[in-house]
Structure formats: structure tokens, C-alpha cells
Amino acid sequence: MSSEQDDFAIQCDGLGKAYQFYVNYNDRLRQVLFGRKRKYYREFWVLRGVEMKVRRGESLGIIGRNGSGKTTLLQIVCGITAPTEGTIRTHGRIAPVLALGAGFDYELTGRENAKIGCAILGLSRSEAAERLEAIADFAAVGEFLDQPLKYYSSGMASRLAFAVCAHVDADILVVDEALSVGDEAFCQKCFKFFEEYRKRGTLVFVSHDLGQVAALCDRAVWIDQGRVRVAGDPAATTEAYHEALISEGDRVDRFHIGP
Amino acid sequence: MRKVFVQPFERAWQYRELIQVILWRELSVRFRNSFFSWGWAVAAPVSMLVVYTAVFSTTLKVSTESSSAGLGYYALSIFAGLIIFNLFSELLLRAPTLIHEHAPFVKRSIFPSEALAWIAMGRALVYAGIALVVLLIFELIFTRMLPWSVLLLPMLFVPLCLFLLGATWFLAALGAFTRDVSHLFITIVPLFLFATPVFYSALDVAEPVRWVLYLNPLTGFIEIARDILLRGSWPDPTTYLISTLVAVVVFVGGYAFFTRYRDLAIDVI
Incomplete structure (x- = not known):
């Protein structure tokens, strides 16, 4: 293993994930039974061409609007779902915090x-x-x-x-909007925990709280419609995202299935 | 070869603590908040066996093979059949919804989805085990001694578990894509209670058509169970060989099917 590889906790190359959408429910079974001959679904690319590298010990914030593919990206990083195209490599033990209390x-x-x-x-x-x-x-x-x-x-x-x-003790902690719960005092405690954790591990962090992202992360990635729109300095990235939110508004045509 | 024969066991061993913890969770939830708690798990088979003994040793005599062997034996014979039948029906009814039931596990945490089959089987085996102990106690009461062949029980359970695991994997993966599998089993399992020699014995069926009964994989396992538990003999070699062969095929095929479709299954549920 080269030292360059060793430096990265997460490496994504041309990562893409397509979900299969079916017009009616029975097509899903047909796909399993006769899928080799034809396709019974329409593809919906949740993520496409995502390049992302996270250094060991780095904290990465991921921001983006609802349905932009943030959670899917985290699921791929954790190995919960397989990418449709591209590769993902991770080094170290991953703890996913995608839903608080999964399995309770x-x-x-x-x-x-x-x-x-x-x-x-x-x-x-x-x-x-x-x-x-x-x-x-x-x-x-x-x-x-x-x-x-x-x-x-x-x-x-x-x-x-x-x-x-x-x-x-995870080497990589993957957190999906976990801090939006609990009262102020508990949030403070969680925040302090993340500050502590940053010193010893890699953190990947999805949040809609831009202030938190700016405060906690070394770098931020803005995912928009399945692609990386801006990546880099957290303050600049959250700023750009915030401006786009205001200028682009909340329109219905953001959610569409198909190419 | 290695992939289908060794890998499932290696992975189950790797996740053994997780399997234990989730199995414990399922079992401890079952009788929580009830005063008699696990007493109910024992009460159900005991009361069933008492009623069978009362009814089938006095009025209803369906089976000639079993009822000629004396009081209580017929009830035990039915009970042995029911233990196997219930084991199958609990798992096969649950398998198609198994991944749906554990969606938070498989979609939100790094959870080895194949472990669900081991957990489900573990739970079903615990209930079967309780019923089996009840059966042995009653047999001891009725006949004053247990046949030596009880020691052969692992011979029954190894192929039985292979069959059940394979079937659970197959149905769990298929059931993720369509709910029809679940409805199908809810519809046919009660019918199978009569197409399976539970209330009668395969030996009651005339020789020329008996093989039809053996097309049902449960028949073999139930007759093996009766050989071992009640008749005090080695299992019939032909039955045993065929049942084991079928079990291995189902195990390997079920695991291969599951590993092939599990990623897709997790995406669609």
C-alpha cells in the first residue's frame, strides 16, 4: 500500500448511484425474474460523477438541499448500499449514525x-x-x-x-443530521464531543445547520442534484450554498426522475 | 465451492455476537410485560399435547400405524409432526417479510443482512426446543423410558437447519421485491398442514402413492423425527439421504440467491 493511499480515509472516484423506478409494482418482480432480457424500470441517478477524498483525521461537512443525494452518499461510504458506477475505498472502522436509534x-x-x-x-x-x-x-x-x-x-x-x-471507537464517524435533536444543553454536549472527536478520528458530517458546518469542519462539499457543486473552504462553501438557496428558491421541478 | 459451503458459516461466526444480541432482543420482547412470561412458551405445547392425548386416544383414530402402538403414542406422534411443521411454518411465514421488518437495521446501519436468517431460525428453534422437551417428558411419562435413538437428534437438526436457512434466505430476498410471496405462504401453509403427515403417518398411506407425500420436504423430516423420537430406530436411510441432499441444495441455492440479490433488495425496500 502506497503512502498516498494511506493518507486517505475515504476515496470516491466517479461515484454514481442509480435507483430503479418502476411504473407499477409488478415490474419489480419481472425485473428479478426476466431482468437479463430487458429493463422494466427507469433509472434515476441520485448521484453522478462524485469525486471526493477525505484525509485521515479530516472533518468533512456535506451540505445540500433535500433529495440532493447526501444520505445516499453516506450510505455508500458506509457500504450499506453499493454504487452503480465508480469506486469507493475506505480505510478504518466506520460507525454510521444515519438514523438515531436504528434498531431500538x-x-x-x-x-x-x-x-x-x-x-x-x-x-x-x-x-x-x-x-x-x-x-x-x-x-x-x-x-x-x-x-x-x-x-x-x-x-x-x-x-x-x-x-x-x-x-x-470508529476511525470514521459518519453522521446524518444528528444534532437537530435534543435541547440546547445536550446539543452543546454533542458539539463538544465532535470537537474532541476531531482530534482523533475522521468525521463526515451532514447538516442543514450551516453555522455548525462552518464551525466543525475543515472542508465542506455542497452536493446539488447528485453532483458536487462547490467543494473547499467551509465558510466559502456554505456562503455560496446560502446565496443559491435564496436566489433559486424552492421550486417543484427540482425533483424529477429521468435523465 | 468454498464460497457457498464455507463462507456462510464463516460469516455467521464472525457476526456471532451480533446474532446473539439480536436474538436475545427478539426473545426477550416476546413475553415481556406478562406475569407468567416464559411460562406461556411452555403452556402452549403442554396444553396442546394434553388435548391431543385426550381426543385422539379416545374418539378420533385417524392413523392405524400410530394408534396400534398404545395410549398416548398417537398424541406424541402428532406432536412430533407438529413441532417440525410449526418450525417450518413460523420461518416460512416470516421469511418473506424479514428484510422489511428489519429495514432500519439494513438501511441505516452496517448490518449483515444475511444474519437475519440465522436470527429468525434461532428464534424458531428455541420454541421448537421447548416443545421438544415437553414431548420427551410426556414420552417418559407414557412409556417410562426414552429410546436410545433420542441421541441421534443432531442428525435430524443439521439437515433441518440447512434446509430452513436456505429457504429463509431465498424467501427473504424474493419477498423484498414482491409482497405476493408473503400472501402466498399465508394462503398455502394452513393447507399444507393436511398435505403433510402430521395427523397421520406416511406409513398410513398406501405404498403405491406414498412417494407423492415425500415430494413435500416436510414429510421426510417428520418421519425422521418420529423414527428417532418415538419408534426408537435409526432413520430410514433412503429418506435420510434424500432429505439431506435436498437440504444441502436448498441451503446452497438459497444462499447464492440471497447474496446475488441482497444489494438490490436493500435498495427497493
Whole structure:
């Protein structure tokens, strides 16, 4: 392995993802059964030609409008979904925080859910057991920790979920709009966590809070309709994005399927 | 060869802790918030067996093979059949919706989707295991001793599990693309209760047409179970060989199908 490769935590080359859209539901089955002969779907390119490199230890902010392909990009980075074209290479253990509390069960207690959350994020049982106290401290849900999750407020559940994510040691932390939950005090705590984390790991961070992106990231990428529109200095990128938001407005023709 | 025979086990071993934790989650949710909790898991098979014994040892005598063997035996024979049948039906009814059910796992976290089949099978096996213990206890009460062939149970479960895993993988991948698979199984599984020798034995069916019954993969497994658990003999070699062969084919084919379509499946759910 060359040293140049070693420097990068994430390397995307000409990355593209097409989802298949079907006119009617049965075509989907036909595609599986007879897909070799013809296509029963229309392709929708969520991402196309994305070049992105993230250095080891770098914090990258990803901004863009709804439906621009941010989450899909994160899913590809995490290996959850496969790219249709192009290549992706990652180095190191990835912890995805794409949805807070993915896999939580509302009948189980907070403590039990924390254990499951750790397992899903790739911790062994002994590692999870070691960290449970620290997770409980961070979440600060008090006696609710041993109550079923269904009695939690949504903010409390998110606190617990974030606390779990904050305690897996990942080389690359991939976060999708996680800071929009919780009260001001908890957001501060999360923010502080990210500041700390930046010193030891690589962070990829999607947010609609441009201030946060500017404050937390070394570099920002603006994704627009599946392509990188601007990349570089976070202040300049968020500025350009903000101006475009105002001048382009919110029009219905942004969402269209097809080439 | 390696890819289809060794890889599924290697990967399951790699994810064993995750499989354990999620299995534990599913099991512990089941009887939570009930006073008798796991008592219910035992109560269901016990009450079923008591009723079968009462009904089938007095009035209804459908099977000549089993009922000639004495009181209680017929009920045990039905019960052995039902354990296998319920194991199949729980998994096959659930498999088509398995990926839908775990969408947050497979779409929002790095989750090995193939582990879902192991978890689902684990859960079904736990219930089958409880029922099996109940069966053995009743057999001990009825006959005062257990046949030596009970020790051969792993011989039954190895091909049985291979079959179930393969079928679950296949149906889970297919079910992600169309809900019809799920509806199909909801429709035909109850019918299969009668096309399967649960309330009768394959030996009750006249020799010339008996092979038709064996087209149903459950028949082989149920008769193997009865040989081992009740008749106290080695399983019939032909039945055993064919069942094992079918199981291996289903396992390999199911895994290959699943690995081929899982990426697409995750995109469409």
C-alpha cells in the first residue's frame, strides 16, 4: 500500500448511484425474474460523477438541499448500499449514525437498547459492557435508563441513541443530521464531543445547520442534484450554498426522475 | 465451492455476537410485560399435547400405524409432526417479510443482512426446543423410558437447519421485491398442514402413492423425527439421504440467491 493511499480515509472516484423506478409494482418482480432480457424500470441517478477524498483525521461537512443525494452518499461510504458506477475505498472502522436509534425496541429498557445499539455498531459484548456506564453518563436520562424506551420522550430517546454512537471507537464517524435533536444543553454536549472527536478520528458530517458546518469542519462539499457543486473552504462553501438557496428558491421541478 | 459451503458459516461466526444480541432482543420482547412470561412458551405445547392425548386416544383414530402402538403414542406422534411443521411454518411465514421488518437495521446501519436468517431460525428453534422437551417428558411419562435413538437428534437438526436457512434466505430476498410471496405462504401453509403427515403417518398411506407425500420436504423430516423420537430406530436411510441432499441444495441455492440479490433488495425496500 502506497503512502498516498494511506493518507486517505475515504476515496470516491466517479461515484454514481442509480435507483430503479418502476411504473407499477409488478415490474419489480419481472425485473428479478426476466431482468437479463430487458429493463422494466427507469433509472434515476441520485448521484453522478462524485469525486471526493477525505484525509485521515479530516472533518468533512456535506451540505445540500433535500433529495440532493447526501444520505445516499453516506450510505455508500458506509457500504450499506453499493454504487452503480465508480469506486469507493475506505480505510478504518466506520460507525454510521444515519438514523438515531436504528434498531431500538420500544418495549426494551434504555440499558438493553444501549447494548443492542453497541452490537449493531460493531462492539463486542465485553466492549459494550465496559462502556455502558459512560454511555449512561453521557445520555443523562437518570432513572429512566432502566425503564422501557416507550416511556421516554423523543428527545430522551435521541440522547440515548447519540450517547451510544459517541462511545464506539470508529476511525470514521459518519453522521446524518444528528444534532437537530435534543435541547440546547445536550446539543452543546454533542458539539463538544465532535470537537474532541476531531482530534482523533475522521468525521463526515451532514447538516442543514450551516453555522455548525462552518464551525466543525475543515472542508465542506455542497452536493446539488447528485453532483458536487462547490467543494473547499467551509465558510466559502456554505456562503455560496446560502446565496443559491435564496436566489433559486424552492421550486417543484427540482425533483424529477429521468435523465 | 468454498464460497457457498464455507463462507456462510464463516460469516455467521464472525457476526456471532451480533446474532446473539439480536436474538436475545427478539426473545426477550416476546413475553415481556406478562406475569407468567416464559411460562406461556411452555403452556402452549403442554396444553396442546394434553388435548391431543385426550381426543385422539379416545374418539378420533385417524392413523392405524400410530394408534396400534398404545395410549398416548398417537398424541406424541402428532406432536412430533407438529413441532417440525410449526418450525417450518413460523420461518416460512416470516421469511418473506424479514428484510422489511428489519429495514432500519439494513438501511441505516452496517448490518449483515444475511444474519437475519440465522436470527429468525434461532428464534424458531428455541420454541421448537421447548416443545421438544415437553414431548420427551410426556414420552417418559407414557412409556417410562426414552429410546436410545433420542441421541441421534443432531442428525435430524443439521439437515433441518440447512434446509430452513436456505429457504429463509431465498424467501427473504424474493419477498423484498414482491409482497405476493408473503400472501402466498399465508394462503398455502394452513393447507399444507393436511398435505403433510402430521395427523397421520406416511406409513398410513398406501405404498403405491406414498412417494407423492415425500415430494413435500416436510414429510421426510417428520418421519425422521418420529423414527428417532418415538419408534426408537435409526432413520430410514433412503429418506435420510434424500432429505439431506435436498437440504444441502436448498441451503446452497438459497444462499447464492440471497447474496446475488441482497444489494438490490436493500435498495427497493
